[in-house]
Every structure is written in C-alpha cells, then in structure tokens.
Amino acid sequence: MAENNTDTKSSNQMWGGRFASGPDAIMEEINASIGFDKKLFAQDIRGSVAHATMLAHQGIISAEDKDKIVQGLNTILSEIESGNFEFSRRLEDIHMNIEARLATLIGPAAGRLHTARSRNDQVALDFRLWVKEELEKTERMLTSLIAAFLDRAEEHAESVMPGFTHLQTAQPVTFGHHCMAYVEMFGRDRSRVRHAIEHLDESPIGAAALAGTGYPIDRHMTAKALGFREPTRNSIDTVSDRDFAIEFLSIAAITGMHLSRLAEEIVIWSTPQFGFVRLSDAFSTGSSIMPQKKNPDAAELVRAKTGRINGSLIALLTIMKGLPLAYSKDMQEDKEQVFDAAESLELAIAAMTGMVRDMTVNTQRMKAAAGSGFSTATDLADWLVREAGLPFRDAHHVTGRAVALAESKGCDLADLPLSDLQAIHSAITDKVYDVLTVEASVASRKSFGGTAPSEVRRQIAFWRARN
Numbered sequence: 179m180a181e182n183n184t185d186t187k188s189s190n191q192m193w194g195g196r197f198a199s200g201p202d203a204i205m206e207e208i209n210a211s212i213g214f215d216k217k218l219f220a221q222d223i224r225g226s227v228a229h230a231t232m233l234a235h236q237g238i239i240s241a242e243d244k245d246k247i248v249q250g251l252n253t254i255l256s257e258i259e260s261g262n263f264e265f266s267r268r269l270e271d272i273h274m275n276i277e278a279r280l281a282t283l284i285g286p287a288a289g290r291l292h293t294a295r296s297r298n299d300q301v302a303l304d305f306r307l308w309v310k311e312e313l314e315k316t317e318r319m320l321t322s323l324i325a326a327f328l329d330r331a332e333e334h335a336e337s338v339m340p341g342f343t344h345l346q347t348a349q350p351v352t353f354g355h356h357c358m359a360y361v362e363m364f365g366r367d368r369s370r371v372r373h374a375i376e377h378l379d380e381s382p383i384g385a386a387a388l389a390g391t392g393y394p395i396d397r398h399m400t401a402k403a404l405g406f407r408e409p410t411r412n413s414i415d416t417v418s419d420r421d422f423a424i425e426f427l428s429i430a431a432i433t434g435m436h437l438s439r440l441a442e443e444i445v446i447w448s449t450p451q452f453g454f455v456r457l458s459d460a461f462s463t464g465s466s467i468m469p470q471k472k473n474p475d476a477a478e479l480v481r482a483k484t485g486r487i488n489g490s491l492i493a494l495l496t497i498m499k500g501l502p503l504a505y506s507k508d509m510q511e512d513k514e515q516v517f518d519a520a521e522s523l524e525l526a527i528a529a530m531t532g533m534v535r536d537m538t539v540n541t542q543r544m545k546a547a548a549g550s551g552f553s554t555a556t557d558l559a560d561w562l563v564r565e566a567g568l569p570f571r572d573a574h575h576v577t578g579r580a581v582a583l584a585e586s587k588g589c590d591l592a593d594l595p596l597s598d599l600q601a602i603h604s605a606i607t608d609k610v611y612d613v614l615t616v617e618a619s620v621a622s623r624k625s626f627g628g629t630a631p632s633e634v635r636r637q638i639a640f641w642r643a644r645n
Contacts, residue, residue, distance in 0.1 A: 209507075210267045214514050218272050219258045221307040223251045225300065226276070228403040229383055230291055238294065238393050243287040250284040251276070272304070273297050294393040295386055298417040298505045302382035305513065307404065309426050312520050313375050319527045320368040320433070324361050324645050326534040331357035332638050336631045338616045339454065339544035340553055349556055350548045350616040353539060355629040358637050360440055365641070367433040374429055378422035381406040385416035388504035418504040420494065423516050427491040430523045434484035437526050441477040444533060448474045454544050455537040461529070476529050483522040490515035548616040552581045552591055557613040557622070566605035576603045590614075 227248050234244035254276055257263040269275045281288040334353035341351035381401035384391065390413040397409035410416040447454035461476040494515045497508055555577050562573035579602050584591050592614035599606040612618055624630040627637070 206267065209270060211271045211510050211513070212265050212267055212269065212275060214517060215272045215301075215304075216258075216265055216275070217513075217517060218301075218304040218308055219276070220255065221304040221311075222272050222276055222300070223255050225303045225307065225383055225404065226251055226291055228400045229295060231403065232396055232400045233290070233293055233393075235399065236394055236396055238395070239290045243290050246284040246287040247280070247291050250280045250288065253283060254279050271297075271301075273300055294391040294395050295383060296388075296417075298387050299382045299385040299413075302385070302417055302419070303404070305420075305516075306378055306382060306422055309422050309516065310375060310378055312516075313371050313378075313426060313429075316429075316433075316520075316523065316527070317368055317371045317375075319524065319531070320364050320371065321645060323527055323531045323534070324364050324368070324641065326531050327357045327361045327364070328638055328641055328645065330354075330534060330539075331361065331634060334539060334541070335634045335638070337539065337541045337544060338548045338620055340548045340550065341629070347547070347550055347553050350553050350619045351623075351629040352620055352631060352634055353541070353544060354631070354634045354638075355620075358634060358641075360436070361637075361641055363436045364433070367429065367436060370429045370432065374422070374425045377425060379407040380410045381408070382410055382416045382419075384409060385413035388414050388417050414504045418501070418506075418509075420498055420509060420512050423512050424491070424494055424498065426516060427487070427494055427519055430487045430519045431484075431491045434487040434523060434526060437530050438481045438484040440530060441481040444477040444537070445474050445481070448472075448477075448537075452543075452547070453540055454547070455539055457533060458536050458538075461533050461536055476533055480526045480529050483526045486522050487519045490519040545616065549590055549592075552584060554591055554614045554616065554619050555581050557619045558591060558610065561610050561613050562603070562605070565607075565609065566603070568603075568605070 230239070230244050230247040230251075233239045234241050239247075254263065257279075263279070265275055266278070269278050277288065277291065280291065331354040334357065335355075337353040338350050339353045339356065340347045341349050341356070381397065381404055383400050383404070384395050384397040401407070401409045410419075444455065444457070446452055448457060457472075457474055457476070462472050462474055494512055497511050501508055558580060559570065559573040559577040562568045562576055563570050566573075568576065580591060580594065580599060583598060583602070584594050587594070592611060596606070596608055599610065613622065620629050620631070622630065624633055627633065
C-alpha cells in the first residue's frame with residue numbers, strides 16, 4: 179500500500195505542477211478546444227436548427243422533438259449572447275457543451291439531434307460558415323478602403339510627386355496615380371475574397387463521420403437553409419477539407435502584404451526627410467523622452483500584423499501537409515490560426531482606412547521632390563526621339579551627358595542654358611523646355627493606365643462604377 183502511494187506521488191511529480199492529477203489532466207488539457215471554438219456558437223446552433231428541421235421534414239425525427247430542439251437551441255443562443263452560459267472544459271468543445279445543455283433543457287429529445295451527423299461534419303459546417311461570414315466582412319472592409327483611396331486620388335489627380343524605383347527618384351507621377359496603384363492592389367484582394375466565397379459555398383452537413391449516412395436525409399434542403407449554393411459532393415473530402423481556411427489565410431497574407439507595403443510608405447513619407455504626409459494624433463504617438471517626436475505607430479503596427487498573419491498561414495499549411503484522409507485530430511489546431519489572422523486583418527484594414535482618410539498631404543513638398551534627381555531625363559530622351567529623330571539608344575546617351583552636365587553645375591535639367599544643351603547635340607531647340615517641367619512630364623503620360631491627370635480621372639470613374 180505504502181509502495182503504491184510512493185509510486186503515485188513520484189508519477190505526479192513527473193507530470194508536473196499543473197498536471198498534478200497525472201495523464202488524465204494532460205489529456206484534458208491537450209484535447210479540449212472549448213477555449214477557442216466557443217467562438218463558433220452561433221454557427222453551431224444555426225447548423226443544428228437546420229439539421230433538426232430537415233430531420234423532421236424527412237420523417238427521421240418527430241415534429242414535436244424538432245420543436246423542442248429548436249426552442250432549446252434558441253434558449254441556449256440567448257444564454258450565450260447574454261453571458262449566462264457556463265462553458266465546461268470537461269465537455270471538450272462547443273458541440274458537446276451545447277448538446278449537454280440542450281439535454282438539460284429538453285430531456286431525451288436532445289439525443290435525437292445528432293442523428294445522421296458526426297462531429298466531423300458538424301465542425302466542418304461551423305467553421306465553413308464562420309469563414310464565409312468573415313470573408314464577407316473582409317469584402318466590405320476592402321470596399322471601404324478602396325473608397326477612401328478613390329476620394330484621395332480624385333482630390334490629388336494633379337498633385338505631382340516623385341515616382342520611385344529602387345526607392346530612388348525615377349519619373350514624376352501624381353499622388354492620385356500613386357493612390358490608384360493601391361486601388362488596383364486591394365481590388366485584386368477583394369476579387370480573391372469573392373472567389374474564395376464561391377469556392378467554399380458548399381454545405382458539409384450530412385457527410386457524417388466520413389462515409390455519409392444511411393438515413394434518408396435531404397442535404398440540398400440543409401444547404402439551402404444555411405445559405406450555401408449546394409452540398410459537397412464527396413463525404414471523405416468534406417470532413418478532411420480545410421482548403422477554405424487555408425485560402426482565407428492566403429488571402430489574408432496577400433492583403434496583409436499590400437497593407438504592409440502601404441504602411442512602409444506612410445512611415446517613410448511621414449519622416450522629416452520626406453515630409454510628404456502628416457498623420458494626426460489619432461494615428462500617432464509621441465516619445466517618452468523626445469518631445470519633438472511624432473511616431474506613425476498605427477502604420478508600424480499594421481506592418482507588424484502581417485508577420486502574425488503569415489505565421490498563421492504557414493502553421494495551418496504545416497498542420498495539414500501530412501494528414502491522411504479523412505479526419506484527424508490535428509485539424510483541431512486550425513481554428514486558432516484563422517481566428518487570430520482574421521482579427522489581425524480586420525484591425526489592419528480598419529487602421530489603414532482611417533490613416534488614408536486622416537493623413538494630410540503636403541503637395542508643395544511632393545512637388546519640390548518630384549523635380550529632384552533629374553526625374554524628367556526620360557522626357558528629354560523622348561523629345562529627342564520624337565522631335566530630332568534620334569534612335570532611342572542615341573537619345574539615351576545624349577540625355578546622360580546632359581544629366582552629367584547638370585549634376586556638375588548643381589542644377590536641374592530645366593535650368594541648363596540652351597547653349598549648353600546644343601553643345602551636347604545641335605538638334606536641341608528651346609522647345610525642349612516645354613517637356614522638362616514635372617507638370618509637363620505627367621501631363622504627357624496619357625497612355626492607358628498612365629499618370630496623366632486625365633487618365634487618372636478615367637481610372638477613378640472606372641473604379642467608382644464597380645465599387
């Protein structure tokens with residue numbers, strides 16, 4: 179007896195403090211998902227109501243039992259929404275917590291709810307419904323962000339700024355054109371969201387554990403009741419599929435990358451060295467010791483959120499990559515990744531929409547910077563091709579000599595005397611000065627999708643019509 183007590187004590191010490199009761203405590207800790215999957219309560223109840231209604235319609239359960247089940251589920255929904263529901267880790271997950279409470283409320287009729295379904299197709303349904311709703315929310319938020327950019331683009335269709343490659347001044351563009359680049363990016367993100375909704379718009383319920391069911395269920399009825407286009411077509415794939423979650427995370431990662439690029443530009447633009455934009459106190463913080471500082475913390479945190487989202491995508495891909503068909507308990511680890519990424523993405527889009535609408539644009543500073551770095555050099559080369567008939571490679575060489583001369587004199591191309599330019603090439607006339615200003619440069623870029631204000635306004639009109 180004493181020997182057994184000693185063995186038990188030593189065993190408990192081996193398991194460690196929080197697992198003092200031994201292996202059972204560890205199993206409960208690793209197996210329970212109620213701490214995070216309780217977020218699915220509304221989807222779980224909605225799915226159960228549709229399932230019970232279908233069972234009664236098919237004569238698998240009585241109408242009386244169905245009414246009791248639906249009434250009980252509605253009561254549970256009210257309890258959870260009001261904060262009066264007690265979740266139990268002992269009952270593992272949201273499905274068993276709701277089922278146990280339903281049994282307490284309505285008695286034996288509760289046991290009929292699980293007819294012709296499994297927790298495998300039940301969780302697939304709940305999770306798919308949640309992701310679908312989250313994608314719809316993301317679509318709305320991206321639409322708001324696009325609208326914010328369209329407003330700023332219209333406001334600044336003629337505001338000249340430097341365009342960059344390699345973060346070096348390249349050619350003049352307009353701030354409106356730069357804003358429209360992000361409209362295109364986030365428009366693609368929204369398109370991906372819409373395609374993802376179409377991909378997942380199939381109802382899993384009725385696939386049961388993995389092989390379907392022998393009960394005469396009507397899966398098309400439950401699919402319609404739950405707002406899906408149709409039921410899934412293979413029961414094995416249905417319970418083992420998490421493509422919809424991975425696709426959501428992929429979209430979140432790509433969108434996050436776009437948000438992060440924008441955040442990085444705002445961080446750079448708001449520095450005193452650039453001074454292109456200024457954020458209000460609503461999206462900035464000060465320094466604890468340097469009173470002159472105004473830090474673009476909101477943009478920096480948007481930039482950081484992308485790392486969390488990327489991590490969630492890699493985590494779920496790694497979880498799923500080695501799983502044989504059909505369901506494995508590994509798949510319980512899918513939800514926390516999606517929930518965290520969704521929260522990060524929502525916050526990042528909301529913050530960025532706020533910053534785009536909030537920031538003050540310093541058009542004079544942008545215009546001054548637009549003319550630096552010999553940004554109209556390409557315009558000189560194009561003029562030589564168009565007006566003097568030079569092959570572009572020759573024009574490029576002549577322009578390079580002009581840039582070198584201006585650099586040696588410490589002036590811009592437009593400030594070089596005509597005699598200096600003609601010394602480089604005799605075909606240059608005083609008409610060249612018409613293309614060496616930044617305003618003339620951007621106005622000339624009228625090719626479809628170019629930076630000319632007229633073209634920027636054309637693209638704004640296109641996007642307003644589809645937004």
